[in-house]
Amino acid sequence: MPAFLAERLWTAVLAGDERAAAAVVRQALDDGADPEAVLLDGIARVQGRVGEEWAGNRITVAQEHAATAINERAVAVVAEHPAAAIDPSLGRVLVACVDGEWHGLPARLVAEVLKLRGWHVDYLGAHVPTPHLVAHIHRTGPDVVALSGSLPTRLPTAHATITACQAAGTPVLVGGAAFGPDGEYARLLGADAWAPDARTAADRLERHPLPRPQPDHQPIDDLPHLADQEYTMVARTRPQLVRTVFTGLENDYPAMRGYDETQRERTAEDLSHIVEFLGASLYTGDEELFSRFMLWTAGVLEARGVPARSLPPALDILGRELKDFPRATGILHCATKRLTSTPISVFGGTE
Incomplete structure (x- = not known):
């Protein structure tokens, strides 16, 4: 059926x-x-x-x-x-998307499945600011927060939200593509549990209810690799970096000179996403996150008739701009190597 x-x-x-x-x-x-x-x-x-x-x-x-x-x-x-x-017979779950996350359907599916399993569910929807989420926790006292995120670029915000929920005495289960293929970023950011899909999330909560954080619980406030400030610099200067790479591409990549206004806008959007994902890779300390995104982007561009060979020059210009930041340049070098050595399919990945 x-x-x-x-x-x-x-x-x-x-x-x-x-x-x-x-x-x-x-x-x-x-x-x-x-x-x-x-x-x-x-x-x-x-x-x-x-x-x-x-x-x-x-x-x-x-x-x-x-x-x-x-x-x-x-x-x-x-x-x-x-x-x-179904009459609620279990505890209370607050389901929400990370602040800045507009893909609300996955969270809605989680909420409805939990209702079917007998949970009382407060579904707050997409793009929930962390202070509002915490205020709702204090008002309703849920047994667990189920936090959804589709984009790794929202991981810094997710980290702050996880920490805030735990500080309010509520455990956090996270899910969605943002947290990595195997939930590796959920563990990195200190979430209490991770589930790859709605069915697994419901099963997880049924089998092993998440204990509330202890009063002496110490959330992960900082990740050691962030001490170099590379993530902060890239995040704060993203507009400037995008403009610099765009101008560099116009000078170094002749095909861009013939772009119409729509193509130029899309190129600027793509460059903004590239810098955002570089920031996410710096935040997590995982260069593979950025490489996966670049391979996916290459496949999407090929599907739209835009040669993926336009990406390595952009990464080269960005690398020159960030030459004094070893983690960033290492991530860019790794992604360039993957792009130039991996056959790209016309749909979001590799052959």
């Missing part, structure tokens, strides 16, 4: 037909489909495909946004269906 449901839902989502998508989900539930399976094996699977189609340049940004909105409506259909009416 879930695979068949996912195909029918995908057809409706791709057509931008919200009513049809809602009808597909509602009918599946009326026919006895498990609500959790509809959420995770149906809607979540379709949303993953939406991301793949965007990265492969097979749908537009507008279509991706419309598809996400339709999937959010499909989640609401599940939540409103009688089959999902």
Whole structure:
């Protein structure tokens, strides 16, 4: 049933037909489909495909946004269906996205799955400022905070949020692509637990409730490698670095001189993301984080007809600008080596 449901839902989502998508989900539930399976094996699977189609340049940004909105409506259909009416019998969980994180659907899926498992859930949505989150903790006293993040560039903020929640006496479970393929950044930042997906998060909380931090709990306030101030410098001077690299590319990469205004804007956006991810790599002390992002970016550019060979010159200019910062230049050198030695596919990765 879930695979068949996912195909029918995908057809409706791709057509931008919200009513049809809602009808597909509602009918599946009326026919006895498990609500959790509809959420995770149906809607979540379709949303993953939406991301793949965007990265492969097979749908537009507008279509991706419309598809996400339709999937959010499909989640609401599940939540409103009688089959999902479960009386809370467990504890209370606060589910939220990291401040600056606008990808709210993964967190919403976690919230709905936890409700189906019998938890009382406070879902705060996307882009929740840390002070607001902590204020809600003090007001409601949840047993755990489930924190979602999709982008590694939000890890410094996630670190501050984890620390603040624990200081308020509440353990933190984190999830989402931001925390690394195996949750390595969750451990680095001192989270109490990590889960790769909603089902695993619910299972984890059912099997082993997270103990509250002890009064003498010492959160990880600083990471030793940040003492060199390289992360701080890159984060604070990002606009200047972007302008410098952009100007350098205009001088060194003749193809840019023929770019129209839209292409120039997209190039500036790409450069801004590159500097942001360099900052995330410096913050975590993991050069592989930046290399993974650059390989993904190369695949996305190739899918859009932009040669990935435009990336190494940008990294070279950025490296020259950061020549006095050994960790940054090492990260850039590693990424350049990966880009020039790895065959790039036309969709977000390597061959």
